Amino acid sequence: MNIAQQLFCRAFQFGFKVAIPVLPYRNPDILNAVDEIPELLHKKGITSVLLVTDQSIRSLGLTKHLEEILEQEDIDLTVYDKVEANPTVAQVEEARRLYIENDAQALIGFGGGSSMDCAKAVGVLIARPDKNLEQLGGILKVWKKTPLMIAVPTTAGTGSETTVAAVIVDPETKHKYAVMDFPLIPDYAVLDPEVTRSLPPSITAGTGMDALTHAVEAYIGNSTTKQTRRESLRAVRLIFHNLERAYRNGDDMKARRNMLRAAYLAGCAFTVSYVGYVHAVAHTLGGRYNVPHGQTCATVLPYVLEGYGAKIYPQLKALSIAAGLSEMDEDEALAARKFIQAVKDLNAKLKIPDKVNGIKREEIPLLAKLAAKEANPVYPVPVLMDERELKRFFYDISEVDS
């Protein structure tokens, strides 16, 4: 990247970095079990809630216990269970109608990122009945308090229970956009491992590696704070100690609980400190080839860490120590290499491939352009790269034609 572009990116990122202390970031309060929800609602004087989830979560019986205890506690419950991957404007509108018709006073988003995002978006429309979602898309356009929002993640990875964003799709225009504002940060995150018990190993692996990528990208970037560095290091420690256990034995509730905590911490860290080129590359591939987000991040992560080079050795050494791989007095380059190798080894143990299937090599220049557009100048990456420099990651991860 040329010097003028670099200066522009760094100035842009510096503006956001200095604003961090004055922006109303907050971490959601944690509940340790779904069982704690009725008491919380009683305390807040809430007698009617809307539960937003998807059909597969509900048919697996994951929401059953919550539905039962809310009924026992005389809290009116309305369920919207038609969320699909990438919630649409129509789904959000329908859920909003249910919220209003049933005089709901709070929202529970129960599921993966999509259900939580849909619930957040319902909250946005309740707060801003004067606008539609398209008008509220982008940064800082909501500006009003949303109803009490409780997020119950059923995967340990997306971090949507902590973030300012809800991603929405308009199926008519195929336009995918995010509504991003501070009122969207959920008030409570319920980190209950029971709701993640039935996750298949491949999803446990992919979402867990997504959380690792959030923690690593937040940590190695230039917009960290003391708090986000601490959160990232704790997340990395938890993931290296628990992800493989949760993958091999889905009934290991201690490992599942620790993974939920790790995903939450990583989510809090990247909400403030952003992600980097791993996510830009993974989002681009996800948009073009519909590959799973977490697994793609896992595949791309070691390539990008190697691509950043010696600039991030100090950060990688700290991550390596957090992961239990290195000692304080170890050589930085050695510790950095150990950390990158450990990510590759973890991928192999989780049966995550080191290539992404189906990338059309003739599309790589376009893919690199899209990734550069997403990342620059917003992501405070440790080493800036333009589309020409990003191309190599796409070549590196694509299967060589046989």
Ligand SMILES: [Zn+2]
């Ligand atoms: Zn991610």
